[in-house]
Amino acid sequence: MSEEASKVISLAVIPGDGIGPEVTAEAVKVLKAVTQDGPARFELTEYQLGAEHWLRTGETLPDETLEALKGHDAILFGAVGAAPGDTQMPSGLIEREMLLKLRFSLDHFVNLRPSKLYPGVASPLANPGDIDFIVVREGTEGPYVGNGGSLRTGTEHEIATEVSLNTAHGVERVVRDAFRRASERPRKKLTLVHKHNVLVYAGSLWKRTFESVAADFPDVETDYLHVDAATIFLTTNPSRFDVIVTDNLFGDIITDLAAAVTGGIGLAASGNINMEGTFPSMFEPVHGSAPDIAGQQKADPTAAILSAALMLHHLGFDAEAERVEQAVESDVASRAGNTRTTAEIGDAIAAAVS
Numbered sequence: 001m002s003e004e005a006s007k008v009i010s011l012a013v014i015p016g017d018g019i020g021p022e023v024t025a026e027a028v029k030v031l032k033a034v035t036q037d038g039p040a041r042f043e044l045t046e047y048q049l050g051a052e053h054w055l056r057t058g059e060t061l062p063d064e065t066l067e068a069l070k071g072h073d074a075i076l077f078g079a080v081g082a083a084p085g086d087t088q089m090p091s092g093l094i095e096r097e098m099l100l101k102l103r104f105s106l107d108h109f110v111n112l113r114p115s116k117l118y119p120g121v122a123s124p125l126a127n128p129g130d131i132d133f134i135v136v137r138e139g140t141e142g143p144y145v146g147n148g149g150s151l152r153t154g155t156e157h158e159i160a161t162e163v164s165l166n167t168a169h170g171v172e173r174v175v176r177d178a179f180r181r182a183s184e185r186p187r188k189k190l191t192l193v194h195k196h197n198v199l200v201y202a203g204s205l206w207k208r209t210f211e212s213v214a215a216d217f218p219d220v221e222t223d224y225l226h227v228d229a230a231t232i233f234l235t236t237n238p239s240r241f242d243v244i245v246t247d248n249l250f251g252d253i254i255t256d257l258a259a260a261v262t263g264g265i266g267l268a269a270s271g272n273i274n275m276e277g278t279f280p281s282m283f284e285p286v287h288g289s290a291p292d293i294a295g296q297q298k299a300d301p302t303a304a305i306l307s308a309a310l311m312l313h314h315l316g317f318d319a320e321a322e323r324v325e326q327a328v329e330s331d332v333a334s335r336a337g338n339t340r341t342t343a344e345i346g347d348a349i350a351a352a353v354s
């Protein structure tokens with residue numbers, strides 16, 4: 001296809017901290033390779049944001065940067081965050097004031113996290129079975145909204161709160177999205193994960209909403225698990241899951257576990273999706289900045305590459321997304337015993353899609 005016939009996609013790239021820039025470079029490499037003959041041409045604008053940027057400038061996410069990001073078609077994100085023991089960086093500052101602020105401001109209410117055990121990939125489970133499910137994690141509410149505070153801070157009488165925010169609108173739209181996704185999959189099964197036996201107010205809203213939306217999707221089989229029991233089944237019988245819908249905190253935790261049982265966090269992709277299309281969606285690996293391996297070319301870029309594939313699907317380039325997924329599937333199948341750098345893995349996958 002000629003360059004003129006390609007659709008131009010304005011892509012913001014936020015490499016971030018630690019391994020973020022290393023894995024993002026490989027995702028961009030694969031994106032360029034898979035679209036070199038069309039049907040898309042990505043025009044990249046890189047934004048320096050993250051803990052290192054804050055240390056240099058004191059900026060987390062300036063208003064003008066947020067406005068500029070809104071003008072792109074999509075955002076490719078690496079990872080942000082300082083090393084857990086870093087004393088220069090207030091804990092959570094960049095995660096909250098930059099990453100969560102982006103997800104909230106761009107209304108990324110569907111945090112989509114697929115989990116698939118690819119053929120040839122070793123799972124820590126003795127009998128993993130056929131694992132292929134998606135987690136639809138609510139992305140704009142829950143305990144991550146910063147709705148809390150502390151009284152008598154630093155004293156032995158300190159009281160700290162972190163109140164989970166759940167709105168009827170917010171819960172309904174993500175539950176409905178999960179039902180729709182379940183109805184489009186062969187197994188058509190949706191599991192609500194919460195803890196409504198203890199978190200009775202939020203839990204009741206999620207449960208009532210789930211039951212009411214279920215009436216619109218009679219072909220979808222429904223199921224409920226408390227989050228603690230869900231962690232049992234994720235390790236003893238993960239193939240029982242097809243689609244899971246859950247809140248922001250539970251979704252964060254169970255998707256790291258899901259990544260671990262499907263071959264590791266280096267393979268786990270995600271999309272922060274604005275289903276209404278009012279702002280650009282953002283695609284990023286599930287993992288963080290991994291300061292313990294940063295700068296050593298040890299990070300697995302597959303999660304970032306698969307996140308780029310999710311972005312291709314989101315933008316309507318399904319054939320290109322599937323080529324990337326197939327290249328990843330072949331690559332991971334032949335990995336046993338071979339140690340490659342981050343760039344070598346990216347090169348191999350880029351070559352396979354060219």
Ligand SMILES: NC(=O)C1=CN([C@@H]2O[C@H](COP(=O)(O)OP(=O)(O)OC[C@H]3O[C@@H](n4cnc5c(N)ncnc54)[C@H](O)[C@@H]3O)[C@@H](O)[C@H]2O)C=CC1
Nearest residue numbers: 079080081082083265266287288289290291292293299300
């Ligand atoms: N979306 C984001 O930007 C996220 C940022 N963070 C931040 O990242 C920093 C580090 O957080 P951690 O809790 O250590 O989680 P992490 O996900 O960065 O690392 C956990 C473990 O997984 C390994 N790992 C992560 N990605 C890998 C990859 N692609 N290939 C191979 N190994 C990989 C790391 O080396 C580490 O041993 C913190 O500042 C945290 O707040 C954490 C999670 C998500």
Ligand SMILES: CC(C)CC(=O)C(=O)O
Nearest residue numbers: 095096099100252286287
């Ligand atoms: C704000 C992030 C650090 C939360 C997280 O760990 C995630 O979204 O996976």
Ligand SMILES: [Mg+2]
Nearest residue numbers: 252253256286
């Ligand atoms: Mg997480």
